Amino acid sequence: MASAAMNPVRSLSDTHLTPYWLDDPARPEARPALVGDEQCDLLVVGGGYTGLWTALRAKERDPHRDVVLVEAQEIGWAASGRNGGFCAASLTHGLGNGLARWPEELPTLERLGQRNLDEIEATVARYGIDCDFERTGEIDVATAPHQIAELRETARDAERLGLAAPEFLDRDAVRAEVDSPTFLAGLWNRTGVAMLHPAKLAWGLKSACLRLGVRIYEHTPAQRPVTSGGSLTVATPYGRVRARRMALGTNAFPSPVRRIRPYVVPVYDHALMTEPLGPDQLAAVGWQGRQGLSDSANHFHYFRITADQRILWGGHDIVYRFGQRVRAEHDHRPTTYRTLAEHFFRCFPQLEGVRFSHAWGGAIDTCSRFSAFFGTAHGGRVGYALGYTGLGVGATRFGADVMLDLLDGRDTERTRLRMVRSKPLPFPPEPLRWAGIGITQWSMTRADRRGGRRNLWLKAMDKAGLGFDS
Structure with missing residues (x-):
């Protein structure tokens, strides 16, 4: 029989079409839906990272604040439970993007991003969140000659700005960390990225919110807010919520505030997960540092090792559906899975015969500047943070703090940032x-x-x- 490397499609023959992270017997039961009416100080819409961090930070800032969170499906079921588990300090989707857009405040953004990652690590420890958090760093690898110069330029930019410069690795040095014949060089950010189990982080944040008194309702979609007097009223299928303030964490899904919809488009990303690797297979690739990796192409791959010694391999294809449709039937794309499998064995030919246990996809909210944007609506009563473009595992906590600053009317270092005060260009209408x-x-x-x-x-x-x- 042909090997998986000779015919990569065979590696997909027993694959479960479900997110590996969510395929867990320890997945918590959903909370009941909202039935009847509720009142609160702050209503949070969306049970992904943005919503969970907002609810948690609201209670940490003011334990007496009455907070309700509603989620249309289940906590962490969408992007927060389907991503690669890269928790990055960068708030700007990388140094290059930040330098191109906010050069004068990039040192501040980098400092705030590092502090944000440190505080995520502290939160995980404080609430005992078991999410396989590992501060391993990340290596960007060059797989084409022109990318080597780009990595060197990034290192020089960081040094010029007085930032902690990532370590440049030549071909031998990067292959000593992770052995692939496709690797020509690398740039190792040792402190600015952590690996974690994304669904367990979401479930742990849910538990922490409940412990602090947040009332969480799942299977409770929210309609657009209606302003009445000094409060907002939001209808749900079986009730309604009246709140003084409202925070939106709707990610790639249509926002209840229609005027911000043109700023975000949903794109689909896909990933594969291998079966657990044996000792000989692990030895063949090295990777003892367990760093996250990504290549430097426009259509790039991201890959990492899990706590149970599997390799997650994702990225490359970026799929947009006409009309911004976000539907369950778009989660799977066999042609993309085939491409990912082919590229995996090109990167790691020494893993010939390895099978993929899981394959999945999901929608990411992206905007034209590749990093989150923020604002308020309804006279300052509604806050939003959107457009993380695949880098929201860490940056959503920062976004939660920005939203709360804006909703509380606080003048802070965050709200004074041009990144926070500006908006990306909206996308044009279809077609x-x-x-x-x-x-x-x-x-x-x-x-x-x-x-x-x-x-x-x-x-x-x-x-x-x-x-x-x-």
Whole structure:
């Protein structure tokens, strides 16, 4: 029989089409839906990281604040339970993106991001959240010659700004950390990224919120808020909530505040998880430092080792559905799974014969500047934080603090940031949105194949402050 490496499709023959992180017998039971009416000081809509961090931080700031959280499905079921488990300090989707957009305040953003990651680690310890948190760092690897120069430039930029410079690794040094014939160089950020089990983090935050007195209702979708007097009223299928303030953590799903919808588009990302690796297989790839890894292409892969010695392999394809549709039937894409399997064995040919136990996908909220944006609506009574573009495991805690600052009317170092005070450019309406994203995708693929050279379309997007990433 042909091996998995010779025919990668065979490695997918026994794959479960469900997120590995959520396929856990310890997954907590959902809380009951809201039935009847509720009143509170703060209503949080959305039970992913943004909503959970907002509810938790609201109670930590003021234990007497009455907080209700409603989730349309179950806590952590969407992006918060389907991502790769990379918890990064960066608030700007990487140094390069931050330098291009907010160069004057990038040192401040980097300092706040590092502090945010430290506080996530402290929160995990304080509440006893068992989420396999490991401060391993991350290595960006070059798999094409032109990417080597790009990694060196990133290291020089960090040093010039007085930031903790990542360590440049030549071919031999990076392969001593993780052995792949495709690796030409690497850039190791030793302190700015942690690995964790994303669903367990969400479930742990849920437990911590409940312990602090947050009332959580699952299977409770919220409709658009209606302002009445000094409060907001939000209808749900079996009741309603009246609140003084409201925080939105709706991620890629249509926001109850319609005017912010053009700023976000949902794109689909997919991942594979291998079966547990044996000692000989682990020895063949090295990877004793357990760092997260990603390559440096426009259509990049991210990959890491789990606590039970599996390899998660995701990324590459970025799938947008016409009309911004977010539907369960879009979660799986066999052509993408096949591509991912082929690329996995190209990266690690020494793992020939390994099978994939799980395959899944899900929607990411992305915006034209690749990193979160913030604001208020309904006369300052509604706050929102959106557009994390796949880097929300860590940055959502920062977003929660920004929202609470804005809703409380506090003048803070966070709210004075131009990053917080500005908005990304909105996406155009359909069919221009679909066409523009398609042209951008094609151009990014072409750039990867042509030594990183960007065509006129990508250069125009760069100049306009628009773009597309995963």
